[in-house]
Amino acid sequence: MRPAAPTSFDIAIWFLDRARADDTYLQPRKLQCLLFLAQAHFAAGHEGWPLMPAFFVVDDSGPLDPNVYRALQNGRPIMEETPLAPETLKFLEAIWNRYKYSDALRLDQLIGRRGIDEVAVCNRDQSEVTLTAMQRMFGAGSSQKNKSRIVGPTLAETATGRKVTITKWSPARKKTAG
Secondary structure: OOOOOOOHHHHHHHHHHHHHHOOOOOOHHHHHHHHHHHHHHHHHHOOOOOOOOOOEEEEOOEEEOHHHHHHHOOOOOOOOOOOOOHHHHHHHHHHHHHHOOOOHHHHHHHHHHHOOOOHHHHHOOOOEEOHHHHHHHHOOOHHHHHHOOOOOOEEEEOOOOOEEEEOOOOOOOOOOOO
């Protein structure tokens, strides 16, 4: 399948320019998370079709495309930009609007929760997160599956307005004579 964008750099530069247009600084790790999320959401919404030709790994600091990370470590490179299709631009704008107020740590935590069943995401040993894995993580039904895996109490409100903690019911055990 031919990716929607010719290179990962075209998408990275779009995010850098978009942040500059909003007069914000885009941290390198947040950029990497945005690239990962864009690729994952695109694959999930387009039957596994890649947004860009990219190779993602996950380390202790989160997901990254090591090639883009290394190329951008000294700042934005001077390169000729390739115009992106209007549909791709609309998609990228939606990703930006959804995640622009989240910091890199929060985005990494989101990816970690969604990738709870993916070995590369859990191990954080710089092994590859495949496009198929991304599609599973962010595809239809994945958020419901992973919501049940989030650790912590669930709070609700009764009809009278009292706050209660919802826990899984388990029958009382009978004490055995012994």
